Amino acid sequence: MNIAHTTGPVVVGIDGSTAALDAVRFAIREARGRGTSLRLVHVIQPHLQRETVYGAPDVDGDYARTVLDQAAIVAKAIDPTVIVEAVVLQGEPEAVMLSEAASACLTVLGTTTENSLAAWVLGSMVHTVVECSANPVAIVRTFDVERDGAVVAALGDAKVSATDVVVAQAFQEASMRGATVLAVHTQEISSILATAISGPVDHAHPESAMDVRLEPFGADYPSVRVASVYAEADSGSELVEVSDTAQLLVVGHERDRVPGRTLTAVLRHAHCPVLVVPHA
Known part of the structure; x- marks a missing residue:
């Protein structure tokens, strides 16, 4: 991977x-x-x-x-x-x-x-x-050479394979720094409520879907520790908050499309460098 x-x-x-x-x-x-x-x-x-x-x-x-x-x-x-x-x-x-x-x-x-x-x-x-x-x-926007927090991988829907490039980039960056990876899976509140009401598809826990996506990258970088969390998608505020202690925030962006509200908010307000990874 x-x-x-x-x-x-x-x-x-x-x-x-x-x-x-x-x-x-x-x-x-x-x-x-x-x-x-x-x-x-x-x-x-x-x-x-x-x-x-x-x-x-x-x-x-x-x-x-x-x-x-x-x-x-x-x-x-x-x-x-x-x-x-x-x-x-x-x-x-x-x-x-x-x-x-x-x-x-x-x-x-x-x-x-x-x-x-x-x-x-x-x-x-x-x-x-x-x-x-x-x-x-x-x-x-700002860079603190002494900061040693996690490399954050900002992820959306766990089934969107295009964002695997974000995970791959985050693992590489963490390996270079000797840092951990924190995968933040953001979901719309409607998706969270739907899952809570009807249950996950195929009876799989959402954490399992995230873990399945992360496992191949963990095999490529065995020395990199990884954790994952879920957060409500709300135009970037959760990611901005997480960036307060992170040393790098890695986000994906579909090439040749105007940056959306979430990416724009992150670029304007993140408390650490933001690495934007393009995908088709």
């Missing part, structure tokens, strides 16, 4: 914000765990490019190099063994980061709520990349 990954670098969007540096701190550990390099990307938007005048200062280029140098220093201080590449690219941020994500094993974006305009701009790009990327995308 191991999952295949794109063989590429871990890509991080760098804009000079505190959130971007937190994204670097998260990403350098991902690159080390995946045995790959780190690619730092700063995008200069077309409308910010000024007509070249001989001898005029390159303000945008100087800023780009400054923030990339700062990000590279942060990465090297954490793990000097990981190869770090820093590049300046021109174009619309959404298009550039989507192009980068196509060849990355993981794309990491920092997002903030400190400034309303910055939050709106970053939020737009985050939603575009999450919606369209064929490879995993991690969103970092």
Whole structure:
């Protein structure tokens, strides 16, 4: 049940914000765990490019190099063994980061709520990349290097096999960190009531369905401990609450669909990094 990954670098969007540096701190550990390099990307938007005048200062280029140098220093201080590449690219941020994500094993974006305009701009790009990327995308609002909680796998209906990619990703991430997996199975209240009234299908307990799904992944990662809980699906509040002690929240998303209310709430309010795994 191991999952295949794109063989590429871990890509991080760098804009000079505190959130971007937190994204670097998260990403350098991902690159080390995946045995790959780190690619730092700063995008200069077309409308910010000024007509070249001989001898005029390159303000945008100087800023780009400054923030990339700062990000590279942060990465090297954490793990000097990981190869770090820093590049300046021109174009619309959404298009550039989507192009980068196509060849990355993981794309990491920092997002903030400190400034309303910055939050709106970053939020737009985050939603575009999450919606369209064929490879995993991690969103970092805040990152605590000392946190050692569980890796949470956010699951819906136990019969939806597409979300097995979420379980697989969560086990891999937990293995990299030496962490446990907490599988959170969210159900609509109507489904919970129906099961309570009529009983589980085929007389199987709902916990059994969850355990059946988890067993193959546990066999692939015997050192990873796993627990599962059930919660009412209520637009992400349960997942946000669980994220308060988790070190990573892994969620699934159907590619080329606008993020729904639950995923949007998690991306905006989670207290730990969120790893979005696309599926068909």
